[in-house]
Amino acid sequence: MPEFVLTVARFGFLILLWIFVFTVVGVIRRDLFAGVRSKSIVASPRGVGGAMPAGRPAKVKRGKAARQLVVTAGQLAGTRITLGELPITIGRAEDSTLVITDDFASARHARIVPRDGQWFVEDLGSTNGTYLDRGKVSGPTPVPLGVPIRIGRTSLELRP
Amino acid sequence: MKTQRNAELGLLAFAMILVAAYGATVEANRIGEITPTFWVPAALLSVLFLGLHFVVRFTAPYADPVLIPAVALINGLGVGFLRRLDIGDALSEKLPVPGIFAGIGGRQLAWTLGSLILAAILLLVVRDHKVISRYAYTLGLVGIVLVMIPAVLPSSLSEVNGAKLWIRLGGFSIQPGEFAKLALVSFFAYYLVRKREVLSLASKRFLGIDFPRGRDLGPVVTVWLLSLLVLVFEKDLGTALLYFGLFVVTLYVATERASWLIIGLLLFFGGVYLAYLLGASVGGPFANFYDRAQVWLDPFALSNYERLGGSYQLVQSLLSLGTGGLFGSGPGAGSPRFVPEVQTDFIFAGMGEEIGLFGLSALLVVYLLIVERGMRTALNVRDSFGKLVAGGLAFTLGLQVFVILGGITGLIPLTGQTTPFLSAGGSSLMANWLLIAMLLRISNASRGPAASGAGSDRPGPGPKKAPTQLHGAMTEVIQP
Numbered sequence: 232m233p234e235f236v237l238t239v240a241r242f243g244f245l246i247l248l249w250i251f252v253f254t255v256v257g258v259i260r261r262d263l264f265a266g267v268r269s270k271s272i273v274a275s276p277r278g279v280g281g282a283m284p285a286g287r288p289a290k291v292k293r294g295k296a297a298r299q300l301v302v303t304a305g306q307l308a309g310t311r312i313t314l315g316e317l318p319i320t321i322g323r324a325e326d327s328t329l330v331i332t333d334d335f336a337s338a339r340h341a342r343i344v345p346r347d348g349q350w351f352v353e354d355l356g357s358t359n360g361t362y363l364d365r366g367k368v369s370g371p372t373p374v375p376l377g378v379p380i381r382i383g384r385t386s387l388e389l390r391p
Numbered sequence: 392m393k394t395q396r397n398a399e400l401g402l403l404a405f406a407m408i409l410v411a412a413y414g415a416t417v418e419a420n421r422i423g424e425i426t427p428t429f430w431v432p433a434a435l436l437s438v439l440f441l442g443l444h445f446v447v448r449f450t451a452p453y454a455d456p457v458l459i460p461a462v463a464l465i466n467g468l469g470v471g472f473l474r475r476l477d478i479g480d481a482l483s484e485k486l487p488v489p490g491i492f493a494g495i496g497g498r499q500l501a502w503t504l505g506s507l508i509l510a511a512i513l514l515l516v517v518r519d520h521k522v523i524s525r526y527a528y529t530l531g532l533v534g535i536v537l538v539m540i541p542a543v544l545p546s547s548l549s550e551v552n553g554a555k556l557w558i559r560l561g562g563f564s565i566q567p568g569e570f571a572k573l574a575l576v577s578f579f580a581y582y583l584v585r586k587r588e589v590l591s592l593a594s595k596r597f598l599g600i601d602f603p604r605g606r607d608l609g610p611v612v613t614v615w616l617l618s619l620l621v622l623v624f625e626k627d628l629g630t631a632l633l634y635f636g637l638f639v640v641t642l643y644v645a646t647e648r649a650s651w652l653i654i655g656l657l658l659f660f661g662g663v664y665l666a667y668l669l670g671a672s673v674g675g676p677f678a679n680f681y682d683r684a685q686v687w688l689d690p691f692a693l694s695n696y697e698r699l700g701g702s703y704q705l706v707q708s709l710l711s712l713g714t715g716g717l718f719g720s721g722p723g724a725g726s727p728r729f730v731p732e733v734q735t736d737f738i739f740a741g742m743g744e745e746i747g748l749f750g751l752s753a754l755l756v757v758y759l760l761i762v763e764r765g766m767r768t769a770l771n772v773r774d775s776f777g778k779l780v781a782g783g784l785a786f787t788l789g790l791q792v793f794v795i796l797g798g799i800t801g802l803i804p805l806t807g808q809t810t811p812f813l814s815a816g817g818s819s820l821m822a823n824w825l826l827i828a829m830l831l832r833i834s835n836a837s838r839g840p841a842a843s844g845a846g847s848d849r850p851g852p853g854p855k856k857a858p859t860q861l862h863g864a865m866t867e868v869i870q871p
Contacts, residue, residue: 232419232420232423232424232425236419237416237419237420237721237724238721240412240415240416240419240420240721240722241416241718241719241720241721241722241724242718243412244409244412244413244416244721244722244746244750245718245719245746245747245749245750245753247408247409247412248409248746248750248753248754249749249753251402251405251406251409251464251753251757252753252756252757252760254402254405255402255457255460255461255757255760256760258395258398258402258456258457259457259760259763259764261395261398262395262456262457306647325773325774325775330773332647
C-alpha cells in the first residue's frame with residue numbers, strides 16, 4: 232500500500248467520523264423543529280380558529296383567540312400547551328394534561344374548558360383553591376387573555 | 392411528531408459505512424493490502440442492526456431515531472478494533488490472517504447477535520414501560536442478589552485480575568453486576584415515585600439548603616453502606632460509584648432537591664477517604680483500594696511501576712494515548728498490545744493511539760449524544776416512573792463512560808469497568824443493549840402521540856378518566 236493511500240485513509244476516517252457526529256446532531260435538530268411545527272398544526276377551538284386564518288393575526292383588532300396556555304411561574308415555568316378543542320386538566324395526577332408537582336396542588340385541581348371560543352376555568356374541588364387574578368374561582372369562569380390563573384405556586388396565562 | 396424511522400435507517404447506513412471504512416484501513420495498515428472480504432464484518436453487523444431497526448419500526452415506531460445508529464457505530468468500531476487485535480496477534484506469530492468468526496473479534500460479533508436478540512425480545516415483550524413497575528420489588532431483590540453473588544462466591548469462582556465481579560463457570564464467565572444496574576434502576580424509580588412526596592416535602596432548612604429528615608435519609612444511607620460493602624468485598628470502586636451515583640441521581644431527579652447531591656457527594660468522598668485511611672493503616676480488605684489510590688496519585692513513581700499489579704498498565708495506557716497524539720497513527724498502525732487488557736478495560740487507550748484525540752473525542756461526543764437522547768426522553772415522557780427510569784439509565788451510561796475513561800487517563804483511581812458497547816465481553820454488551828432497548832421503549836412513549844404515552848396504570852388517587860378527554864394537547868417545554 233502506498234504511503235499516500237494510508238494517509239488519506241487515516242484522515243479520511245477521522246473526517247468521516249466527525250461528519251457522522253454532525254449528521255446525528257442535524258437529525259436531533261430536525262427533531263426539535265418537527266415538534267415546533269406540529270404545535271402550530273393543532274387547531275384552535277371551533278368557531279374561532281376557523282374564522283381567523285393563522286396567516287394574518289396582526290389585523291384582528293378584538294377577540295383574539297387564545298392559542299396557548301403558558302406557565303409563567305412555578306416549577307414548570309416556561310411550559311406551553313397549545314390549546315386544541317379539548318379541555319385541559321391540571322393537577323398532580325399522572326394523567327392530567329398539565330402535571331404539576333406543586334406542594335399546594337391537588338391531584339385533580341382544575342380544568343380549563345373551551346365553550347364557544349371562550350376558555351373557562353373550573354375548580355375541581357381542590358384543597359387550596361384556584362384563583363383567577365385575585366378572585367377565587369367557584370364555578371366555571373371565563374378567562375381573559377393574559378390574566379393569571381394561580382394554582383398553589385404555579386401561575387398560568389392564556390396567550391394568543 | 393414524525394416517526395423519523397427513515398432518518399434512523401440513513402444514519403445506520405452511514406454508521407456501517409464508517410465501520411467498513413475502519414475495517415479497510417486496518418487491513419491496509421496491518422496486512423499491507425485490502426482483502427476482498429474486508430466488508431464482511433460490517434455487512435454482517437448491518438444485517439443484525441437492520442433486524443433491530445425493523446423490530447423498532449413495528450413495535451416502537453416513535454422511538455428516538457439517534458440511539459440505534461449511534462450505539463451501532465460504537466459497537467461496530469469495537470468489533471473492528473477487536474478484529475484488528477486478532478489480525479495483529481496472528482501476524483506477529485507468522486500465522487495467516489484469521490477468519491471473520493475467529494478470535495475475540497468473532498466472539499464479539501456473536502455477542503452482538505445475542506445482545507440484539509435480547510433487545511428485540513425486550514421491545515417485543517414490554518409494550519409499555521409502566522408494566523415494569525409492577526415487578527419493581529422483585530427486580531430490586533434480583534438486583535441486590537446479582538450484586539452480592541460474586542462477593543459471597545469463593546475467589547476461584549469469582550475473581551478476575553483482583554476484582555471479584557464475576558461468576559465463572561468453566562470457560563464461561565458472566566458479570567452479574569452489569570445486569571443488576573437495569574434491575575436496580577427500575578426498583579429505585581418505583582421506590583422514589585412512591586416516596587417522592589415525603590422526601591421533598593418534609594425537610595429542614597440549614598445553611599440555605601433543604602435537608603431531608605433523618606428517617607427519610609434511611610434509604611440513601613442503606614444504599615451508601617451497600618455500595619461501600621461492594622467496594623470492600625468485590626474490591627471495586629467503579630461499581631460502588633456506579634450504584635451509589637445512580638441512586639443519588641434518581642433521588643435528585645425525583646425530588647428536585649440539590650441537597651441530595653451534596654449529601655451524596657459528601658458521603659461518597661467521606662467513605663472513600665475512610666477506606667483509603669483504613670487501607671493505609673489496617674490493610675485487609677481495604678489494601679487493594681489503597682494500592683490503586685497510590686497508583687493513581689503517582690503512576691510514574693518507580694515503586695508503583697515495578698510492583699506486581701502496580702501502575703505498569705496505567706503508564707502504558709498514558710504512553711499509548713500520548714503516542715497517538717492529535718490524529719493518531721491511523722487504524723491498524725499502532726501497537727495496542729503494549730497495554731495489558733487492551734481488549735476490555737483499556738480499549739479506549741488502544742483506540743486512542745490509533746485514532747488520536749481527534750477520533751477519540753468524536754467517539755466521546757457520540758456517547759454524549761446517546762446520554763443526551765436518554766435525558767431528553769426523561770424530560771419529555773409524561774409519567775414519573777418513565778422519567779426516573781430513563782434519567783437513571785442515561786446517567787448510568789454516562790457515569791460508566793466517565794469512570795472508565797477517568798480511570799485510564801489517570802483522572803480518578805482506576806477501576807474495573809467495561810467501556811459500554813466497545814469492550815470485548817458479552818455481559819456488558821448484552822446489559823447495555825437491554826438498557827438501550829428500555830430507552831427506546833420509553834422514548835417511543837415520550838415522542839409518540841400523547842394518548843399512547845400517557846394513561847396511568849399505577850394506583851393513583853381519584854377515579855380514572857377517559858383518556859380522550861385528557862390528552863388532546865401537545866405539551867412542550869420551551870425553556871427549562
